[in-house]
Amino acid sequence: MLKIGCCGYTVAKSKYHEKLRVIELPQTFFEPPSPRILGNWRMSAPEGFEFIVRAWQLITHDPMSSTYNKLRNPVPDFKRLSYGHFRPTPEVRRAWDETEKAARALGAGIIVFQSPPNNRPTDENYANIRSFFSGLTGKPYVFVWDARGWKPEDARPLCEELGLVYASDPFRPGEVDRGPSGEGITYLRLPGRGGFKYNYSDEELRELVTRFGGGHDVYVIFDNSYMYDNALRLGKLAETT
Secondary structure (H helix, E strand, O other), rough: OEEEEEOOOOOHHHHHHOOOOOOEHHHHHOOOOOOHHHHHHHHHHOOOOEEEEEOOOOHHHOOOOOHHHHHHOOOOHHHHOOEEEEOHHHHHHHHHHHHHHHHHHHOOOOOEEEEOOOOOOOOOHHHHHHHHHHOOOOOOOEEOOOOOOOOHHHHHHHHOOOOOOEEEEOOOOOOOOOOOOOOOEEEEEOOOOOOOOOOOOOOHHHHHHHHOOOOOOOOEEEOOOHHHHHHHHHHHHHHOO
């Protein structure tokens, strides 16, 4: 079953809810809105609509990231080494606590952790990731890791070790589909081939239906400038293929 959605609302919420049944929220990545606001989003969505939370950037990204410019309160210079890369610090732990509050407010069952390109498979990062997710054992969520900066052959075994779902881009060179992982789902994130402004063709969308259209839940989340149109076209092709 294909579960198709976008990274964020690119049209009015009411229009989005009419056409699509799942969304990955970038707002929780930049800085989670209050549980009251997120609870209102949950209440305004139809029954069965699925919210996916993207973990707060303070967990995954260090303060060198330009995305830190969107924080309400800048990170003090003396704390800059306390954030990002799954570091075992109180600051990262508090960022997880805020992420979990957002997931509870939205009734979300999936949390996506998006690493930055400068997160590499070093000994320190291996240790940090193992420590972080070991501390979340027993949590009632499916954890998805988009391991930007890692090669698939490095990230996939670590996901299998830790029970994470490996987020893949099936059009990325060197990516190989190995079926469901972690909690028995496949999670595809499509940022555009070569850049955000990419518009997926009908041929490429048909390829997704052919490769992933049956057997288990497959999340297809578009994160390109044509994401809403691409999601709708994929849905129509899935219905007629």
